[in-house]
Amino acid sequence: MNDIEELNENLMEFFDRFSSWENSVIQQGSVNVAGAHAIEKLGHNGSMSMKDLSKELGVTTGTTTVTVDRLEKGGYAVRDRPENDRRSYIIRLTEKGDEAYRVHHSHHLNLAEEIASVLSDEEVLAFIEILKKVNPEI
Numbered sequence: 537m538n539d540i541e542e543l544n545e546n547l548m549e550f551f552d553r554f555s556s557w558e559n560s561v562i563q564q565g566s567v568n569v570a571g572a573h574a575i576e577k578l579g580h581n582g583s584m585s586m587k588d589l590s591k592e593l594g595v596t597t598g599t600t601t602v603t604v605d606r607l608e609k610g611g612y613a614v615r616d617r618p619e620n621d622r623r624s625y626i627i628r629l630t631e632k633g634d635e636a637y638r639v640h641h642s643h644h645l646n647l648a649e650e651i652a653s654v655l656s657d658e659e660v661l662a663f664i665e666i667l668k669k670v671n672p673e674i
Contacts, residue, residue: 579637583628
């Protein structure tokens with residue numbers, strides 16, 4: 537097996553395990569994967585325009601609209617109209633959304649700690665730098 541094939545195998549195994557973990561965490565709550573990702577972005581970045589949230593999530597504004605509709609219906613987020621631009625919306629988390637963010641984010645931190653626990657301090661720093669380099673490319 538060459539290096540690219542081995543990298544591919546390991547990436548696919550990591551992705552499968554991460555996806556399985558993420559789905560098991562999300563099944564414990566009352567939002568779907570898209571909603572959990574939107575809550576995570578809003579919790580981390582604060583209030584955002586629909587356009588900026590779409591960009592952060594890497595999906596269309598139409599897809600984000602459906603996600604925000606569900607979050608609003610569940611009481612996790614609200615749309616506010618900025619006074620200077622009545623054509624757009626600013627999305628923000630409610631108290632319920634803030635709590636969902638804290639719970640979901642703590643699961644992410646636990647996973648990061650679990651991964652870091654099998655790496656040396658130097659490997660953790662190297663892994664962070666590798667992810668910073670790779671993430672903008674994909």
